[in-house]
Amino acid sequence: MASNRIKYPVDADETGLRLDKFLHNRLPEFSRTYHQKLIENKWVTVNGQFVKPSYKISKDETVQIELPAAEETGIEPENIPLSIVYQDQDLIVIDKPAGLVVHPGAGIKSGTLVNALMYHCHDLSGVGGRLRPGIVHRLDKNTSGLMVVAKNDKTHLHLVRQLSLRTMTRKYQALVWFILDPPKGLIETHLARSKKDRTIFTVSEQGKNAITRYEVRKYFRFLSLLDVQLGTGRTHQIRIHLNYIQHPVFGDPEYHGRNKQIRQLKNSVDRLQAQHLLSLISRQTLHAVELRFIHPSLSAEMNFHSPLPSDFQKVLSELEVNGTSNWNDN
DSSP: OOEEEOOOOOOOGEEEEEEEHHHHHHOOOOOOHHHHHHHTOOOEETTOOOOTTTTTTOOOOOOOOEEEEOOOOOOOOOOOOOEEEEEEEEEEEEEEHHHHHOBBBTTBOOSSSHHHHHHHHHOOOOOOOOOOBBSSSSOTTOOOOEEEEESSHHHHHHHHHHHHHTEEEEEEEEEESSSSSSSEEEEEEEEEEEEOOOSEEEEEETTTEEEEEEEEEEEEESEEEEEEEEOOOOOOHHHHHHHHHTBBBOTTTTTTOOOGGGGOOOHHHHHHHHHHHHTOOOOOOOOEEEEEEEOOTTTTEEEOOOOOOOHHHOOOOHHTTTOOOEEEEO
16 A cells, blocks of 8 residues: 655644643654654655754745555454444445454453454554554444544545544533533543553543533433533543542443442432343443544545444433432533
8 A cells, every 4th residue: 555645734722841841732642652663664754855843843834744654454254233423435324233353452452442443444554553454433342422524544644633623513412410500511631541540540630631511411310411512532531531520430340330339328218229221231331422523535525423322321310210400501
């Protein structure tokens, strides 16, 4: 596969930035080390000249990346059923079920979304690396909903650019513990991997900035149904943020969303109902319901919606039968 050339003109407010920092700002999905390797291996030029990662860029210069052809992934294609919402020569939109890991990682070599994509698609972009071909953004294993996957590097970089500029819209619905008040708000913290447990993340000043917006869609007796929108896309972000404000996602086994919260309910009927609802779902009630972005080749807005999956919907149906506090009509 031939390499792809991507050009970025330098804006006035970017003057003086190191080249590797400039690339990381433009393509934050990839590590600064990845960008440094691209520069050192002469895949990046500034006004046609090879420079070092520490080079300070100036206004009106043009940074060009010539991405190398994708490496062989070594990932075996697997005939895993996929719910394909949309597909063309540039990208594919998937409605991911809960329980499906997105890509191979530590101790996981098969049974992932990437294995399935390798079977269903002849081409995937190589920008994400050997273990993440095509992956523009992730969903946690037990979070369901919409994802877009890139079939070529140009599309991949264009979509990542939309993520970095926050022009790609990703909306979720989440059921959380207790009555969330105020009914509308913004959560902004820094997130980092936990020092005590490397499989989870936590609020930390040493971490990366994370922004989550929420609005209550409906109140129940001791739960709130939210519309949630990502401002940034950190690992486990929504789940951490909602737990941070003491409204963990209902059913979340990693961020205090299960039995720990039952004892805070004063009413014995509510405690029994909570136990029953938890028996209906073994994961967090979090679903990516809407995905909106500009198609890199068509220059048209693409907007996709996904209905709540059956386990999430079953919990809501039980809540409807057993009483609702009120709608939030704002």
